[in-house]
Amino acid sequence: MSQSEQQAYYVPHDSRWPVFGVPGMVLLAAGFSGYLNGAGWGMPLMVVGAIITLIMTVMWFRDVIHESVAGKYNTQVDISFRQGMAWFIFSEVMFFGAFFGALFYARVFSIPWLGGEDPATSRFLWDSVTLSWPTAGPGEMFRALEFTPMGAWALPTINTLILLTSGVTLTIAHHAIKENHRKKVIWGLAATVALGALFMSVQIYEYIYAYTDLNLRLDTGIYGSVFFMLTGFHGVHVTIGAIALLVILFRVIRGHFTPDNHFGFEAAAWYWHFVDVVWLLLYVVVYLL
Known part of the structure; x- marks a missing residue:
């Protein structure tokens, strides 16, 4: 050229x-x-x-x-790809930021207001309304909806360890592709995809457990809505990321990448690390706090 x-x-x-x-x-x-x-x-x-x-x-x-x-x-297109991927991940940050904002507003503002902590609003509430997080909302008084919130132990903690491990295996594969160790790249990517599939399997089991044992469902008021909205959308992103890495794995097997030209790999890796970071925030905000 x-x-x-x-x-x-x-x-x-x-x-x-x-x-x-x-x-x-x-x-x-x-x-x-x-x-x-x-x-x-x-x-x-x-x-x-x-x-x-x-x-x-x-x-x-x-x-x-x-x-x-x-x-x-060429180099010009490579720069455009990198800028495009960066803006895409930024849009995903805003996507999850809106949902984290909804959780923050419900916990910090709405629930205290509805719970009567503010004297200016308490006189407009039903008698004897007491609310504290986690809650299904004022409606639970009338339909006797009882649920148990999802704790951090043991399934969410196990999934956190799985996803953090997948970040390590992907980083190993990234260094390997720069060093042209193709077999190491293949094993690292395969392990990452397998860990992603394992993560989703555990989350599916967690959802079944929430519905059958905890009475925690999508219609369990504000807590159920926010819980399944945040964890569910994250699960969708894990699935998309695992599929992307699987495609990259097939491309590596076919010899598509070189140590100096592997942006497809890097784009999928950026996305996967972003998913890891979002899960850490979810683990702390949704499960621990």
């Missing part, structure tokens, strides 16, 4: 995938909305939209991988 080609910015050919994917995402969102509101057409429409969106995602990433392997990307 000449000097001028190195400095030129690669412009891909016209892609059909944005046009193909937009209807899929619209159908997915509309179907999900209909399903939540009890519409019979909601689930079928959501499934069709999910299938179209999945096809679009897989095929679009396939094209990007083919372009990368063909050597069409």
